[in-house]
Structures are given as structure tokens and as C-alpha cells.
Amino acid sequence: MKDRLEELRTEGLQALGAASSLSSLKASEVQLLGKKGALTTLLKGVGALPPEERPLIGQLANQVKKAFAEKVASVSTALKEAQIAAELDSAGFDSTLPSAPLTLGGAHPVQVITRELEDLFLSMGFRVADGPEVELEANNFDALNIPADHPARESHDTIWVQEAAGETPGLCMRTHTSPVQIRTLREAGAPLRVIAPGRVFRQETQDATHDHTFHQMEGLVVDRGVGVPQMLHAMNAMIEGVFGKHLKTRIRPGYFPFVEPGFELDAQCPFCEAGCSVCKGSRWIELIGCGLVHPKVLKKSGVDPDIYSGFAFGVGLSRLAMLRYGIRDVRWMLGGSISFLSQFSE
Ligand SMILES: [Zn+2]
Incomplete structure (x- = not known):
């Protein structure tokens, strides 16, 4: 069970990291954490474990869940930023250019x-x-x-x-x-x-x-x-x-x-x-x-x-x-x- 969880952590983080769009990120997230997701399914087997192993597995499962959530947040932010940059770029907008000078009036x-x-x-x-x-x-x-x-x-x-x-x-x-x-x-x-x-x-x-x-x-x-x-x-x-x-x-x-x-x-x-x-x-x-x-x-x-x-x-x-x-x-x-x-x- 422990090995399976570690394996899932590695595969899951890889899948989330490879998402190329917000929709594919969402799909991977559902596959891992959804009601019928891989982690949920795996944890259903906890009940069959000997009682002394359950706390350890529960702790590890929480760590994996947390790692997935953090990865989803960071990949999502990066994808959103990339999307904004692409939109600005296609509109010919360069946010690093200095603004047009303000024309101020003066006294006659x-x-x-x-x-x-x-x-x-x-x-x-x-x-x-x-x-x-x-x-x-x-x-x-x-x-x-x-x-x-x-x-x-x-x-x-x-x-x-x-x-x-x-x-x-x-x-x-x-x-x-x-x-x-x-x-x-x-x-x-x-x-x-x-x-x-x-x-x-x-x-x-x-x-x-x-x-x-x-x-x-x-x-x-x-x-x-x-x-x-x-x-x-x-x-x-x-x-x-x-x-x-x-x-x-x-x-x-x-x-x-x-x-x-x-x-x-x-x-x-x-x-x-x-x-x-x-x-x-x-x-x-x-x-x-x-x-x-x-x-x-x-x-x-x-x-x-x-x-x-x-x-x-x-x-x-x-x-x-x-x-x-x-x-x-x-x-x-x-x-x-x-x-x-x-x-x-x-
Ligand atoms: Zn003169």
C-alpha cells in the first residue's frame, strides 16, 4: 500500500506538471483526486489493512493529497500567466514599454x-x-x-x-x-x-x-x-x-x-x-x-x-x-x- 501511494505521488505530480492547458490540468486533477480518482480508489483499500498500519498510511495519503493540491495551484498560476502573456503578445502590447508622456499645460x-x-x-x-x-x-x-x-x-x-x-x-x-x-x-x-x-x-x-x-x-x-x-x-x-x-x-x-x-x-x-x-x-x-x-x-x-x-x-x-x-x-x-x-x- 505504501509503495503504491509513493508510486501514485510520482505519477500524479508528473501528470499535473505536464498539463498544457487549464482544462487538461483540471482533467488530471479529477483523475487523481475526484470521487472516482486514483487516490480515492486506492484509499478504499485502507480498511483491509491491519489496524497498526492504518495511521501511517493515512498520514502518507494526506501528504500525497496536499502535494497534488499544491502542484495544481502552482501549475494553474503558471498557465494563467502564460495565457495572459500570449494574449498581450498577440495584441502587440508590450507592458515593459514606457508610457506616453503626459502633456502638461503651462502659463502663457x-x-x-x-x-x-x-x-x-x-x-x-x-x-x-x-x-x-x-x-x-x-x-x-x-x-x-x-x-x-x-x-x-x-x-x-x-x-x-x-x-x-x-x-x-x-x-x-x-x-x-x-x-x-x-x-x-x-x-x-x-x-x-x-x-x-x-x-x-x-x-x-x-x-x-x-x-x-x-x-x-x-x-x-x-x-x-x-x-x-x-x-x-x-x-x-x-x-x-x-x-x-x-x-x-x-x-x-x-x-x-x-x-x-x-x-x-x-x-x-x-x-x-x-x-x-x-x-x-x-x-x-x-x-x-x-x-x-x-x-x-x-x-x-x-x-x-x-x-x-x-x-x-x-x-x-x-x-x-x-x-x-x-x-x-x-x-x-x-x-x-x-x-x-x-x-x-x-
Ligand atoms: Zn540691443
């Missing part, structure tokens, strides 16, 4: 500059203000000392909003972010430090340097005793923030109806030592329009110009981004080209 170059400047000015005690893109003519022009007959209006190429019956008359797409300084000054009063970044609109024919929509940032400081030195300090800090280094600046007289005196501020070209295509060989680039707030503008916003003075500035955020990243065509900024924009993703 104008957004990068805007955020940096917001952080910079917030650190200097400014607040960030927002205003509507469809603006009252009165805020876009009149309150900024640009009355209806003023020649400066012509240079703005305004997009007017058609008036529906009963709606507020005199609406336009804001041509600059300057009306936000009017809104904020009226609401908050003096003293005030504010920047207002945002989109502005002009009726322009598009070319490499003109677009109908672009980004600007307006700044305004109103306080007692504010003058040109404070203005220059803020402008130099802004330029250093954008270009990451101190650049020499110079101011020239400039005309903006809402400041008096007004200036054009140029910075030394950050890209060359002796002239390049960006500065057109002049070593200077025009960056900022600025000046001391016109007393009429203060008065129109309810601030007493005998007590307070201030400075205002406007800078093209689109232009700063183009300068910093060497972008040659302003139309790319809002063109929505993924291949252009993906260069700036982080």
Missing part, C-alpha cells in the same frame, strides 16, 4: 509676466485692481482728461459698442487699462497704490507689431508729496523685476493727456552691448509711458490736488513678454497655436 508668457509683476508690486504695497473690458466712454476718455474733441482720441482707434435701445449710451471696448485707475481712485480715494493689468482693444489692422487685442498694465500712486523720484524708483524696480538685472533708464518728454508732465521711459537694451535688431541699433528700448497725474484727473476722481499728488504709468505686458522671450510677431500671442505656446510650458 503674458500670464507669466503678469504674475511676476503682481507679486513685485504687491511686495511694494500696491493692490491689484480689475475693471470691465466694456467701459464707459466717460471713464475711458473724459475722466482721463481726453474730452470728445481731443485729438488724442483719434490715436486710440476705438471699438465702439453699438447701443441698444434703453442701454447706457457711450460704451466702448476699453482702449487702455487707465480707466481702472479712475474707478479705483473714486472708490478707494487717496492715498492709493494700485496696478491694473488686463486686456485692451483697438481697431487696428493686424501685422507683426499690431493686434486688435493686447495686454497692458496700468499703475497709479496717489499720496502726499509723490513726485518724479518715487516714480523712477518704481519704474526701475519693475524693469529689474522683468529682465532680472538692473538696466540703465532715461526719460524723455512724452504726451499723455492724463499726466503732466508726461514721460516716455526707455531702458538700455538688455540683449546687446553695441546694438541689435531688438533695439534697432540704438541701445535703448521704449518701455513705459508715465508721468505725474494731471490735477484735473485727481479732481474728477474726487481727490484734492492741493493735498495729494501722484504718478501713473502704463506698460505693454504683451510687449514685455515679446522682449523677454524674443517673440517677433505679436499675433502669435493670442493666435492659440499649441506649438508656439508649448515652448513656454513648464
Whole structure:
């Protein structure tokens, strides 16, 4: 009986190990362990053994049963894995290949500059203000000392909003972010430090340097005793923030109806030592329009110009981004080209 059990163990393990599919494995398992299986049949003879031999044979039979069960489990696992591998292989799937890279979005170059400047000015005690893109003519022009007959209006190429019956008359797409300084000054009063970044609109024919929509940032400081030195300090800090280094600046007289005196501020070209295509060989680039707030503008916003003075500035955020990243065509900024924009993703 003992020899027969040992023999069955060897034959059984061999049969189970040779199974080439899950169904043939199942068949071998039934042949060995089923109700009419070889082991079951063999054990039926235990009753005929002398009593002293029965425990030993019973123990051995359990060992054989356990060995068969373990073999069935291991062969079954191996067959299942082989089956999955074969299926993946036939589908041309290689699980060891690296996954396709995830395409992550990034900030638009104008957004990068805007955020940096917001952080910079917030650190200097400014607040960030927002205003509507469809603006009252009165805020876009009149309150900024640009009355209806003023020649400066012509240079703005305004997009007017058609008036529906009963709606507020005199609406336009804001041509600059300057009306936000009017809104904020009226609401908050003096003293005030504010920047207002945002989109502005002009009726322009598009070319490499003109677009109908672009980004600007307006700044305004109103306080007692504010003058040109404070203005220059803020402008130099802004330029250093954008270009990451101190650049020499110079101011020239400039005309903006809402400041008096007004200036054009140029910075030394950050890209060359002796002239390049960006500065057109002049070593200077025009960056900022600025000046001391016109007393009429203060008065129109309810601030007493005998007590307070201030400075205002406007800078093209689109232009700063183009300068910093060497972008040659302003139309790319809002063109929505993924291949252009993906260069700036982080
Ligand atoms: Zn240059």
C-alpha cells in the first residue's frame, strides 16, 4: 500500500506538471483526486489493512493529497500567466514599454509676466485692481482728461459698442487699462497704490507689431508729496523685476493727456552691448509711458490736488513678454497655436 501511494505521488505530480492547458490540468486533477480518482480508489483499500498500519498510511495519503493540491495551484498560476502573456503578445502590447508622456499645460508668457509683476508690486504695497473690458466712454476718455474733441482720441482707434435701445449710451471696448485707475481712485480715494493689468482693444489692422487685442498694465500712486523720484524708483524696480538685472533708464518728454508732465521711459537694451535688431541699433528700448497725474484727473476722481499728488504709468505686458522671450510677431500671442505656446510650458 505504501509503495503504491509513493508510486501514485510520482505519477500524479508528473501528470499535473505536464498539463498544457487549464482544462487538461483540471482533467488530471479529477483523475487523481475526484470521487472516482486514483487516490480515492486506492484509499478504499485502507480498511483491509491491519489496524497498526492504518495511521501511517493515512498520514502518507494526506501528504500525497496536499502535494497534488499544491502542484495544481502552482501549475494553474503558471498557465494563467502564460495565457495572459500570449494574449498581450498577440495584441502587440508590450507592458515593459514606457508610457506616453503626459502633456502638461503651462502659463502663457503674458500670464507669466503678469504674475511676476503682481507679486513685485504687491511686495511694494500696491493692490491689484480689475475693471470691465466694456467701459464707459466717460471713464475711458473724459475722466482721463481726453474730452470728445481731443485729438488724442483719434490715436486710440476705438471699438465702439453699438447701443441698444434703453442701454447706457457711450460704451466702448476699453482702449487702455487707465480707466481702472479712475474707478479705483473714486472708490478707494487717496492715498492709493494700485496696478491694473488686463486686456485692451483697438481697431487696428493686424501685422507683426499690431493686434486688435493686447495686454497692458496700468499703475497709479496717489499720496502726499509723490513726485518724479518715487516714480523712477518704481519704474526701475519693475524693469529689474522683468529682465532680472538692473538696466540703465532715461526719460524723455512724452504726451499723455492724463499726466503732466508726461514721460516716455526707455531702458538700455538688455540683449546687446553695441546694438541689435531688438533695439534697432540704438541701445535703448521704449518701455513705459508715465508721468505725474494731471490735477484735473485727481479732481474728477474726487481727490484734492492741493493735498495729494501722484504718478501713473502704463506698460505693454504683451510687449514685455515679446522682449523677454524674443517673440517677433505679436499675433502669435493670442493666435492659440499649441506649438508656439508649448515652448513656454513648464
Ligand atoms: Zn540691443
